[in-house]
Amino acid sequence: MGVAELISHPPLIEGEKTLQQVSAEIGAAAERKPTWLWWLAFLMSSGTLLVGAAAVAYEFSLGVGTWGVNSTVGWAFAITNFVFWIGIGHAGTFISAILYLFRQKWRTSVNRSAEAMTLFAVACAGVFPIIHLGRPWLFFWLIPYPNTRGSLWVNFRSPLVWDFFAISTYFTISLTFWYVGLIPDLATLRDRCRRRVRGWFYRFFSLGWDGSYRTWQRYETVYMLLAGLATPLVVSVHTIVSWDFATSILPGWHSTIFPPYFVAGAIFSGFAMVLTLMIIVRRAMHLESYITLRHIELMCKLVILTGGIVGLSYGIEVFIALYSGDPYEQYAFVNRAAGALAWAYWITVGCNVLTPQLLWFKKLRTSLKAVFAISILINIGMWFERFVIVVTSLERDFLPSSWAWFSPTRIDVAILAGSFGLFFTLFLLFCRFVPVISIADVKGVLTYGRTSKEVSA
Amino acid sequence: MSRRLFYAAFEHEQDALGATTAARQHGFKIVDVYAPYAVHGMEEAMALAPSKLPWVCFALGLIGALLKVWFEYWTTWIAWPLNVGGKPWDSLPAFVPVTFEVMVFLAGVSTVIAFFIVARLGPGKKAALPMPRVTDDRFLLVLEETDAAFDAAKVSSLFRQFHAVQVDERVGEAA
Numbered sequence: 001m002g003v004a005e006l007i008s009h010p011p012l013i014e015g016e017k018t019l020q021q022v023s024a025e026i027g028a029a030a031e032r033k034p035t036w037l038w039w040l041a042f043l044m045s046s047g048t049l050l051v052g053a054a055a056v057a058y059e060f061s062l063g064v065g066t067w068g069v070n071s072t073v074g075w076a077f078a079i080t081n082f083v084f085w086i087g088i089g090h091a092g093t094f095i096s097a098i099l100y101l102f103r104q105k106w107r108t109s110v111n112r113s114a115e116a117m118t119l120f121a122v123a124c125a126g127v128f129p130i131i132h133l134g135r136p137w138l139f140f141w142l143i144p145y146p147n148t149r150g151s152l153w154v155n156f157r158s159p160l161v162w163d164f165f166a167i168s169t170y171f172t173i174s175l176t177f178w179y180v181g182l183i184p185d186l187a188t189l190r191d192r193c194r195r196r197v198r199g200w201f202y203r204f205f206s207l208g209w210d211g212s213y214r215t216w217q218r219y220e221t222v223y224m225l226l227a228g229l230a231t232p233l234v235v236s237v238h239t240i241v242s243w244d245f246a247t248s249i250l251p252g253w254h255s256t257i258f259p260p261y262f263v264a265g266a267i268f269s270g271f272a273m274v275l276t277l278m279i280i281v282r283r284a285m286h287l288e289s290y291i292t293l294r295h296i297e298l299m300c301k302l303v304i305l306t307g308g309i310v311g312l313s314y315g316i317e318v319f320i321a322l323y324s325g326d327p328y329e330q331y332a333f334v335n336r337a338a339g340a341l342a343w344a345y346w347i348t349v350g351c352n353v354l355t356p357q358l359l360w361f362k363k364l365r366t367s368l369k370a371v372f373a374i375s376i377l378i379n380i381g382m383w384f385e386r387f388v389i390v391v392t393s394l395e396r397d398f399l400p401s402s403w404a405w406f407s408p409t410r411i412d413v414a415i416l417a418g419s420f421g422l423f424f425t426l427f428l429l430f431c432r433f434v435p436v437i438s439i440a441d442v443k444g445v446l447t448y449g450r451t452s453k454e455v456s457a
Numbered sequence: 458m459s460r461r462l463f464y465a466a467f468e469h470e471q472d473a474l475g476a477t478t479a480a481r482q483h484g485f486k487i488v489d490v491y492a493p494y495a496v497h498g499m500e501e502a503m504a505l506a507p508s509k510l511p512w513v514c515f516a517l518g519l520i521g522a523l524l525k526v527w528f529e530y531w532t533t534w535i536a537w538p539l540n541v542g543g544k545p546w547d548s549l550p551a552f553v554p555v556t557f558e559v560m561v562f563l564a565g566v567s568t569v570i571a572f573f574i575v576a577r578l579g580p581g582k583k584a585a586l587p588m589p590r591v592t593d594d595r596f597l598l599v600l601e602e603t604d605a606a607f608d609a610a611k612v613s614s615l616f617r618q619f620h621a622v623q624v625d626e627r628v629g630e631a632a
Contacts, residue, residue: 444496
């Protein structure tokens with residue numbers, strides 16, 4: 001027995017599946033009638049979405065004064081939610097682009113739903129800066145177009161303008177990437193479909209795909225190019241988000257560590273959300289043989305890695321602050337750990353630094369219940385991380401005369417809940433109409449008609 | 458123009474790859490291969506030239522970046538010079554993030570549009586499948602019978618070695 005055989009992994013997809021079986025099993029999830037569980041989840045999430053929409057309507061009619069923000073703490077829940085959701089999106093692009101460039105074949109089972117998660121998370125994130133505007137209906141003033149105000153142009157030196165460009169590019173490229181990957185699968189479903197309206201939908205969006213290899217070759221080239229573009233893009237997006245804070249002079253924000261710290265945190269939180277979703281999806285849609293324990297375990301390992309980077313960043317941040325000799329900077333960090341919001345800070349540290357360490361144990365890493373619980377805790381922790389960064393620094397700036405407190409209103413909470421409603425509503429619709437696993441990609445990593453060496457990676 | 462086409466269907470990618478390589482070595486004209494997924498190594502088997510789409514991506518990315526840099530200088534320095542916080546007129550470092558985003562946007566979107574154009578894909582276009590199962594579990598090799606010397610029986614027996622499940626001759630308007 002050679003060394004290569006000794007270290008070769010078990011196949012990615014469990015069971016000896018034929019090509020037709022793959023189309024049928026993944027397609028079936030989108031083709032069969034939704035279960036009562038789906039309807040229940042859909043009603044709950046769209047109900048929450050409606051509550052959020054009502055809260056936004058109320059806020060639009062009266063202004064941002066309906067939130068708990070004040071002239072000292074001008075940014076609070078909305079910006080926290082924005083950074084949280086953008087971060088969630090990053091794992092999707094990481095799986096679809098970076099793991100693609102690294103030829104990680106296991107990504108094929110999770111890339112489709114992770115990319116969908118990215119899209120929906122970015123959609124949720126995009127809502128917050130807009131509803132935070134004084135006159136949200138004028139949000140298009142962010143676009144530099146010739147106008148009757150002079151032409152008055154946007155300030156290209158402002159990180160908030162960079163952010164607008166970063167988020168809109170990120171959404172467009174993620175949508176394009178996701179859709180291009182979807183075309184062959186839509187064609188597969190089109191050719192299986194016996195229903196009229198659905199058939200029309202698949203025919204329209206599959207663009208006349210016929211499986212010609214000349215097209216496949218171009219498709220592969222385009223996919224590679226998009227992956228190559230999305231990789232630096234995903235790093236740039238959270239870097240720019242971190243600059244929203246780091247280019248100000250506020251203690252606790254004005255820090256060069258922010259870009260790598262934010263990017264690692266984003267991928268970390270995103271993987272937690274991917275795990276939460278995948279554990280539900282594989283069970284609810286009977287896809288256990290496609291999204292296997294091995295996939296869950298590999299993602300857990302990435303959580304340990306990115307969680308380690310996040311923990312290290314927390315440590316360095318505190319060390320540099322205390323070492324800086326700058327009393328304002330020192331106070332900002334003492335205040336975080338021992339001030340009025342210390343509980344939020346220690347939730348952050350507990351959930352993001354301590355909890356992922358449990359994943360070092362193989363027993364926990366392969367226990368779905370444990371991984372699910374840990375992924376939820378990380379989601380909570382990462383929301384609180386952003387809350388602590390945004391609010392504690394603003395509450396206690398240079399002048400004690402301008403210090404203030406923040407406490408959220410019911411509208412703040414309703415809009416946060418509404419964003420989860422929007423996210424899950426979109427995700428449930430996605431599961432209902434589109435194959436949640438890339439059929440064509442999975443066919444490429446089957447054991448069917450291959451030796452085991454070719455498929456293990 | 459109508460031409461005589463020869464179809465051979467396979468169940469496994471190895472067979473499709475082997476048959477395609479053999480067809481090329483025998484000097485047959487390969488019209489296309491249809492497959493349910495991107496078969497690794499088929500490019501070499503068909504001897505396809507690499508796609509030129511990366512050039513579209515590069516050119517449009519470069520144009521996007523250059524135009525954006527020019528636009529940022531023009532708007533903030535010439536069209537309406539606005540001094541914000543005493544920052545210098547020549548703020549190239551501050552212009553980099555938006556330039557990067559615009560470059561990625563233009564390069565990505567235009568590459569996909571170019572792909573749709575060259576591959577003749579478009580919304581609502583009717584797919585002309587040469588065989589119903591090519592988007593599911595069949596691999597199909599399509600050859601053109603270029604001259605009278607093309608012996609269909611001989612070619613069929615060649616493909617039988619590669620476990621062809623179906624061979625077929627048709628007159629068609631293949632692309």
